[in-house]
Structure formats: structure tokens, C-alpha cells
Amino acid sequence: MKSLVWEGPFRVHIQEREKPRPEKGEVLVRTRSVGVCGSDLEIFRGGFAHAVPPLVMGHEACGIVEEITEGVENLRPGDRVAVDPAIFCGACEFCRRGSYWQCDHRGILGMQGRDGAYAEYFVMPAPSCFPLPEGMPWDEAALIDIVADPLHAMDMISLAIGETVAVFGPGPGGLSFVQLARLAGASLVILVGTRPERLALGKELGADETINIHEQNPVEAILEITRGRGVDVGIEASGSVGAIHQALKVCRKQGRVMVFGIYSENASLDMQDMHRRELTILGSSGCPWAMPRAVELVASKRVRVLPMITHRVDLEGLERLFMDDVMERRKEGYIKGVLLM
Numbered sequence: 001m002k003s004l005v006w007e008g009p010f011r012v013h014i015q016e017r018e019k020p021r022p023e024k025g026e027v028l029v030r031t032r033s034v035g036v037c038g039s040d041l042e043i044f045r046g047g048f049a050h051a052v053p054p055l056v057m058g059h060e061a062c063g064i065v066e067e068i069t070e071g072v073e074n075l076r077p078g079d080r081v082a083v084d085p086a087i088f089c090g091a092c093e094f095c096r097r098g099s100y101w102q103c104d105h106r107g108i109l110g111m112q113g114r115d116g117a118y119a120e121y122f123v124m125p126a127p128s129c130f131p132l133p134e135g136m137p138w139d140e141a142a143l144i145d146i147v148a149d150p151l152h153a154m155d156m157i158s159l160a161i162g163e164t165v166a167v168f169g170p171g172p173g174g175l176s177f178v179q180l181a182r183l184a185g186a187s188l189v190i191l192v193g194t195r196p197e198r199l200a201l202g203k204e205l206g207a208d209e210t211i212n213i214h215e216q217n218p219v220e221a222i223l224e225i226t227r228g229r230g231v232d233v234g235i236e237a238s239g240s241v242g243a244i245h246q247a248l249k250v251c252r253k254q255g256r257v258m259v260f261g262i263y264s265e266n267a268s269l270d271m272q273d274m275h276r277r278e279l280t281i282l283g284s285s286g287c288p289w290a291m292p293r294a295v296e297l298v299a300s301k302r303v304r305v306l307p308m309i310t311h312r313v314d315l316e317g318l319e320r321l322f323m324d325d326v327m328e329r330r331k332e333g334y335i336k337g338v339l340l341m
């Protein structure tokens, strides 16, 4: 089968590979659509610690079940599915606590320990596959993952109705946060970023205020909007260490900051400020318990994902997105790519 293989830092190539075989409890899925993720870019650069080449990336995966194995009861051949990319053992301490996404032996489709969906077929444990509603287009289905991950983060934030939120980073994750925060009852959602076209889209999707950090100091602007109090919650979805500092500064006393981005460097934080103002930092990774809700939110258009898609590509086009720096340099107004097979 045709696959796009990550061969090492800054190298991906299309290769002919053997079709993977599902083991007991797994299913073989024929790939139909895959969201291209910012973490794929981090793997491509060689910055993601758990990814080892050669690797087929692609974890925001959707397709048609082609083959099931012994013990699979929730799926039949022909089912259309989206996946939660976490692969877990079910036996370690964290699995037994119910925190399967923190499994001691965790794998992640297309990222860690298992080839992903930038190929004609991929293999997944059956419980990680979730049925798609009739009629949902494949490009839309590929973005369920970027709603499910922020949804898990929102579960951890437990926003109270009427609280105020600042979202840093108007990428697909940040644009999902804007919509989820509104759905969760936020009275004010501020979106912070650098690219005017992304901020404009954020406004269209429900941000009350947008701040371009090339034009305004975001800390001063947010404190002014909130009359000096600060927001209840800062969500850092850009992967920039500078934005973590800003998110902490714009939080009210006893506020909370969600660390959601993928970071390639460490931050040194003002610990005295955190101590004095009793701030809470939350981390969120993966999308446990979120897939069925994300499917419904996308299907009902409560969360709109189609306006985020700027590039629909085949495998050759995907190779170009990586090798021609389209993603890295955000060329051609790039926001979100989808591989369609």
C-alpha cells in the first residue's frame, strides 16, 4: 500500500509498504480522511520525543472498517469510523484507575509505537473506533479529533457559567476552544494571536474580542477589557512559551491556566506570582471520553470545523505540505490540512 513515511528530521517520502495486519481485538481500516496536526509538524522536525523513525504519521484518522478480528463486537466491516488515537494496555495502574490515556504502555496511532493513517490502511483496537453519523462528509469527520482534545481540556477546566476566558493561539485547537467555551456558558471569550485571517475566523466562530499581539500588548489589553480583574481562565493553545507567561499574567487571582499546546522549549515561570495569587496550572493530553460528544457537536454544527480547512490534499499533496514548508511557514493562508484518500 502507498504510505507517506517520516524517515527522520525534515524528511518524508511516499513509499510502497506492506498492508498492516490486525491482531486479536483490532480492526483494519481503509483510510478515507486524516487531519494534519501541528504535532505532526513537531514530529517532522524531530522535536517529539516519543516518535521514532521510520514512522507513518497521521492520528486524526477516519475510514471504513475493512476487516474485523476475533473478539470485536462493536464494529462490522463497512462501518464508517473516527478514532481516538490512544492505544492502551488495560492492565497497568493507570488503566485500572480509568485513566487509560495515561497508560504506562501507551501507544499513539501515528505518533508513538504504531504506524498511523497517512497510508491506504491503518490498524486500530476496536474500542478506540467510534461510528460516524450517516452523511457526515469525510473532510468534516477528520476534524472531530481537534474538537475532542479541547473537549477533554474543557472537562478539566470545569468552566462555570458566566466565567471569562482568554484563548491564546487561533489554530484549529484554539478555534475549537472559542466555540466550546461559548457553549459552556462563558460570558466573554478573548482570542489572542498573530495572524489577522485566523483572528477574523475566530471572530466569525464566536470570539467576542480578538487581540493581535503585533499590534497590542495582550496582557495590557486583556486587563483593560476586564477592568483590571483578569479572566477566570487562560487557555494556552499556541505552543509558545511567551503565551504561557501571558496566560498566567492575565488570570485573575485563583484563576487557572490550561496548558494545551505542544512546546519545543521549557518555560521559566514566576513562581512567586503563582504562589501569591494561588494560580492553578492544568495540563491536558488526549481526548478520553470525548469522542462520542465531539462527533455529536460536529454533526449538529454546534462546533463548526469546515471553515478551518484550508488545504485538502492527496498523499502527494501531503508530502508537499511538509517538504515545501507550507505548514511550517503557514504559506497560502494555511490553517488546517486534510488528507483525503
Ligand SMILES: [Zn+2]
Pocket: 037, 038, 039, 059, 060, 145
Ligand atoms: Zn492531532
Ligand SMILES: [Zn+2]
Pocket: 088, 089, 090, 091, 092, 093, 094, 095, 096, 100, 102, 103, 104, 105, 106
Ligand atoms: Zn495501561
